[in-house]
Amino acid sequence: xxxxxxxxxxxxxxxxxxxxxxxxxxxxxxxxxxxxxxxxxxxxxxxxxxxxxxxxxxxxxxxxxxxxxxxxxxxxxxxxxxxxxxxxxx
Numbered sequence: 001x002x003x004x005x006x007x008x009x010x011x012x013x014x015x016x017x018x019x020x021x022x023x024x025x026x027x028x029x030x031x032x033x034x035x036x037x038x039x040x041x042x043x044x045x046x047x048x049x050x051x052x053x054x055x056x057x058x059x060x061x062x063x064x065x066x067x068x069x070x071x072x073x074x075x076x077x078x079x080x081x082x083x084x085x086x087x088x089x090x
Contacts, residue, residue: 001055029055031053033051
């Protein structure tokens with residue numbers, strides 16, 4: 001799952017970042033990378049954060065995204081930022 005984030009409220013977004021890791025555990029999800037790209041080699045980059053999440057399968061990725069634990073964190077994220085979530089895979 002690839003996530004592009006534009007952060008509008010950095011302090012509130014920090015609260016979201018505190019809640020998210022625990023929500024991944026039950027779905028065997030993990031962060032592959034998270035942060036700000038250092039340099040755009042082609043094109044432009046207009047987001048504040050890039051996150052890549054890994055799950056064992058599509059079902060677990062979707063179950064995590066719709067889980068009550070993540071939805072609680074998502075409410076904070078929605079107030080602090082705008083994001084684009086892309087589920088990648090077969």
